[in-house]
Amino acid sequence: MSTALYTDLSAYYDLMCADIDYQSQSDCVRRLHHIFGNQGLQHIDLACGTGPHIQYFLQYAYQCRGLDLNQPMLDIAQQRCPQATFTQGNMANFAVQEKADLITCFLYSLHYCQDISMLKDCFKCVFEALSPGGMFCFNSVDKTQIDNCKSEQHYAQFEGSEFKFSSAWHYPGQGNLQSLLLSIDKNTDGQQRSWQDRHSMVALDFNELQSLLKPYFEVSVFQHDYSKLVEWDNHSGNAIFACVKRY
Ligand SMILES: C[S@@+](CC[C@H](N)C(=O)[O-])C[C@H]1O[C@@H](n2cnc3c(N)ncnc32)[C@H](O)[C@@H]1O
Incomplete structure (x- = not known):
């Protein structure tokens, strides 16, 4: 994680x-x-x-x-x-x-x-x-209400870079573990960087x-x-x- x-x-x-x-x-x-x-x-x-x-x-x-x-x-x-x-x-x-x-x-x-x-x-x-x-x-x-197909996006500009933030829940359908998936995409003058987080949650x-x-x-x-x-x-x-x- x-x-x-x-x-x-x-x-x-x-x-x-x-x-x-x-x-x-x-x-x-x-x-x-x-x-x-x-x-x-x-x-x-x-x-x-x-x-x-x-x-x-x-x-x-x-x-x-x-x-x-x-x-x-x-x-x-x-x-x-x-x-x-x-x-x-x-x-x-x-x-x-x-x-x-x-x-x-x-x-x-x-x-x-x-x-x-x-x-x-x-x-x-x-x-x-x-x-x-x-x-x-x-x-x-x-x-039981998590929709694995849903995600949310948010865009921002900061110190000369453009950012795209995404977040989504994922529940595998059984058990007591779900994940929060977060990603950041950063674009600075055409140069792309991406980060992905996966957080394990009850x-x-x-x-x-x-x-x-x-x-x-x-x-x-x-x-x-x-x-x-x-x-x-x-x-x-x-x-x-x-x-x-x-x-
Ligand atoms: C989604 S952020 C929420 C921060 C803030 N409450 C807000 O509404 O913006 C989740 C926070 O939980 C903290 N965190 C994760 N696990 C934790 C734990 N077991 N005990 C205390 N803090 C924890 C993280 O470091 C992070 O700052």
């Missing part, structure tokens, strides 16, 4: 994500936290990457910490958000001294737990790290996911639309999960 995008190519990460509306995602989760959470302002973003969500949570007066496996991503995050604290670590094996009121994990990053056992470890760590009534919020994709359906969460959390599921809060229709393959810690 190559994950160069988060190490050698981390300088291109924000360019790849330039079309993502981080503000609306952050606004939506803040709203969910107001509705379901405990009103505290301690926030941890798991797999925080270059810190694009933390930037907004700081503006909402949260005290933010970011955790990510890859230091090059954290270096960019620290530059972007000097007021936040960033730690290199694994979301399936972390502990905190000061509990959090809100723990987030955006952009399907929870699936970087590479198997069900790692995912369970992550849920245990999140449960331990949350204060009473604290909320864990993330988005997820249901393995695959599960939303029933499995909810039963893993239920021992720890009261779970509410919403349509994958950050512009309005609509209850999940029990069918869509992408959803937002708001999980309140059980006492």
